[in-house]
Amino acid sequence: MNITKIDSYHVQLPLVAPFKTSYGFLSHKAMDILVVTDELGNQGYGELVAFEQPDYTEETLETARLILANHLIPLLVQSQITHPDDVTRLFSVIRGNWMAKSSLETAIWDLYAKRHKKSLAELFSSQTDKLSVGVSIGIQKSVQDLIEVVSRYVAEGYTRIKLKIAPNQDVDFVKAVRSHFPEMLLMVDANSAYDLDSLTIFKELDTYQLSMIEQPFGYSDFLEHAELQKNIETPICLDENIRSVEDVMLGHRLGSLGAVNLKISRVGGVTQAQKIVEYCKNNGLGLWCGGMFESGVGRALNLAFASQEGFDFPGDISASTRYFKEDIINETFELENGRLSVPRETGLGVTLNKEMLEKYGHHHVMYVK
Ligand SMILES: O=C(O)CCC(=O)c1ccccc1C(=O)O
Ligand SMILES: [Mg+2]
Incomplete structure (x- = not known):
């Protein structure tokens, strides 16, 4: 070309x-x-x-x-x-x-x-036209505010909730959300805010049936994550750490992770991301698609990519209105029964x-x- x-x-x-x-x-x-x-x-x-x-x-x-x-x-x-x-x-x-x-x-x-x-979905061997998706919720001022926000998203149909946490804004929030939504697929993301000194916090979080705990420790740490994983049942999911399939292999061999938040952008593109999909599939690691508050362009790509075999958990790919009042594409991604449609037009389809x-x-x- x-x-x-x-x-x-x-x-x-x-x-x-x-x-x-x-x-x-x-x-x-x-x-x-x-x-x-x-x-x-x-x-x-x-x-x-x-x-x-x-x-x-x-x-x-x-x-x-x-x-x-x-x-x-x-x-x-x-x-x-x-x-x-x-x-x-x-x-x-x-x-x-x-x-x-x-x-x-x-x-x-x-x-x-x-x-x-061809559509990108076709090139990525898409397996489905509709994708169950989740929503990532920022840290709220109070437990009450958080319950309100979560309730609204659950009413909209989201099937998986991710809560952002930070020191002193963690266990109480998780405990409250779990008691309101006993069956909900629930997880937390710390964005590297903790270290091993907080082991007791994670042992407590381990009792709330979380699907996973995302990036608790340093953005390039593997050893402390491995130590933590030995002490808790909840799978650790790495985000910031993972820049290549080699990082996934390292985390897997060391026991630092049980799942991967895959963002195409964080690993240098689709070709690299595909290697991670294959590795996770072949090694029984959890795999799901993360988000970067993309516009409709990035959202269309994530939907097409995450509709292939290997993605086994709803991603951070929410409806357009969860992010922006107006977007820079003509199409909108709307939630229907907790799912978004995978674009089928040529290319990205937007x-x-x-x-x-x-x-x-x-x-x-x-x-x-
Ligand atoms: O809904 C999204 O697009 C992702 C939300 C999210 O959790 C996030 C948003 C910005 C930067 C980092 C993260 C993250 O996954 O850690
Ligand atoms: Mg994250």
Whole structure:
């Protein structure tokens, strides 16, 4: 394929409700939408999901833009690409910078699918048209507030609830939610807020039939996670730690994890993510699709990818309205009986809404042939 142009829209969407985690507070989500055009006029969309602060992982929107402009785009346009796997190989000379790589690699996947007049769901061997999904709930001011928020999402149909926790905002919250919803698929995510000194907290959390505990310890730690896993029954799920299939293998061998939160963007793209899917399937590890408050572009990709065999647990892929009042695509993802529809049109199966892009974004040209 011949790439003739790369555009980028710097978008900022207000969140319907602010989101509090153990490390920070989010009132709007910024993202860049890459549009890669080929010689036939096809356009592939990719989302750069990095945050503005380097507080989830090391990358930020600004570092990713630099890596794209100075390294990844020059590499890509100098090379002959016939399949998206070529992009991953090409980018392997550049260390890290997974979200920057993923934004371009996923745009090439969309472009490739469109050139072949296939949906991404089809290319990913999608097994289902409807996907059960969950919702991730930020830290609330009080137990009462949390119960109200959870009740609203349960009424909307979500089948799995994830609670963000932080020191001193953990056991009481979980205990209350569990007693209101005894059968609910429930889990917690600490975003690296604890260490082994908090073992007693986790032994207590271990008594609430949680599906898993996500990223309790350091964002690059494997040893303390393994020590914790020896002391609790609830599977540990790693998120921040996992950048490659090698990280999953390491965590598995050391006993640091029982499940993986897979975000395509955090592992450098679809081709890398697929290796993790295969490893988890072959080794009996839990696997589900995480989220980065994506716009509809990233959401469509997550839905297509997570509809393949191997994903065994509802992901953080919620309805459009859970995140934003208005989105930058023309389609909306609506919850029906706790499920979202997997797009079936060509490529990602979503189209950019020019009016919304203008309202919420700024246009930049990154490359012209
Ligand atoms: O619903 C979503 O898109 C994901 C929500 C979520 O938990 C999250 C959101 C932003 C950054 C990190 C995380 C996380 O999974 O840790
Ligand atoms: Mg997480």
